[in-house]
């Protein structure tokens with residue numbers, strides 16, 4: 001296939017022509033080792049630990065490069081070491097890198113089994129209670145919830161979502177819309193530039209509770225805090241009809257009326 | 273590509289798109305095959321293909337497209353190669369293709385430098401158990 005292109009536009013036109021089945025937008029994120037090393041050089045391990053749960057936090061956007069082996073996890077670690085950072089500074093970041101390693105190791109063991117529920121749902125529902133189809137208002141971004149509509153659009157146009165956004169969107173799809181995690185996971189894989197069967201599916205299972213002791217869910221206060229109210233401020237649902245409104249206890253009763261699980265904090269690269 | 277028959281061919285797949293990929297470092301001349309079946313199976317969007325294509329353009333490889341098994345077999349014949357080299361991947365699809373290939377050719381699968389050294393026993397029940405071991409080996413401290 002062709003290797004010489006005058007510009008990115010040229011390449012895009014060529015791909016469009018030879019892969020007519022591949023639809024949708026093109027991301028601004030550029031592939032390749034050069035771009036990966038450039039992103040690596042911008043890594044701020046000090047700020048990372050304190051801010052990574054915030055949408056405007058110092059996350060690295062290295063995921064598409066790590067996913068496709070443009071950079072290896074070991075290379076990133078060695079880079080940190082070469083910069084002389086002590087363990088206390090790099091620990092939060094390395095813990096996140098390790099999540100990828102952990103999921104890959106499970107993938108080696110389970111293979112296609114990562115598409116099956118690893119454990120039963122702990123939500124008080126069974127797998128049969130969850131729908132197979134992704135509701136069109138989610139993919140079209142017309143739920144009316146400014147946050148979720150914006151997340152859906154961002155996924156489809158940029159191919160990247162912040163970790164916290166992935167958690168919220170996955171939780172919304174599974175627990176509020178009662179859709180099977182497999183359906184949501186397949187949708188993410190289509191669009192994420194870092195789409196990885198292991199990291200993606202097992203994170204979805206973690207949110208669903210089929211690979212954790214309880215479901216992951218969130219409330220409006222949590223979303224508003226880590227987004228600096230970006231969507232809530234102008235959302236017509238904010239005060240009364242927002243489905244995320246309420247305390248964790250209230251949401252537990254509403255979403256999982258038949259389920260018993262501890263109310264303690266959850267962690268998957270993030271805290272409540 | 274060399275214009276003389278090379279005894280070895282490198283297969284670069286989508287889990288290892290780096291010029292520092294151990295197979296490329298060991299055997300510098302290589303074709304890469306675009307795994308079209310997989311793209312269809314996942315309904316991969318245009319933005320992902322462009323990203324992967326851009327990664328490929330920085331590698332010293334020939335880009336082929338189609339069924340991986342067929343293309344690799346064809347390329348082995350074209351180049352008169354006896355041995356095929358690639359890098360490891362946990363993907364079951366990759367394992368399956370390798371099984372098939374190793375029936376026909378000498379296949380060498382090179383390891384990617386790991387994040388933590390291989391352990392005799394590693395508990396993967398939950399991340400916390402894995403991390404208890406991993407944090408001891410991941411970084412000097």
Ligand SMILES: Cc1cc2nc3c(=O)[nH]c(=O)nc-3n(C[C@H](O)[C@H](O)[C@H](O)COP(=O)(O)OP(=O)(O)OC[C@H]3O[C@@H](n4cnc5c(N)ncnc54)[C@H](O)[C@@H]3O)c2cc1C
Pocket residue numbers: 052058059060061062063064066067096097098099100103161162163164166167170188192194195196197199200201203204207268269
């Ligand atoms: C529902 C859901 C789906 C996900 N799907 C994917 C996916 O398909 N591919 C993917 O690479 N990650 C996935 N993740 C994990 C995580 O959200 C992304 O790796 C991260 O947001 C990528 O952004 P970053 O590179 O800026 O991350 P940073 O915070 O800068 O982290 C650095 C690197 O560490 C790794 N990492 C960080 N957090 C995690 C995590 N929780 N699990 C696994 N690896 C992690 C990634 O390789 C990442 O590039 C998913 C998470 C959820 C909740």
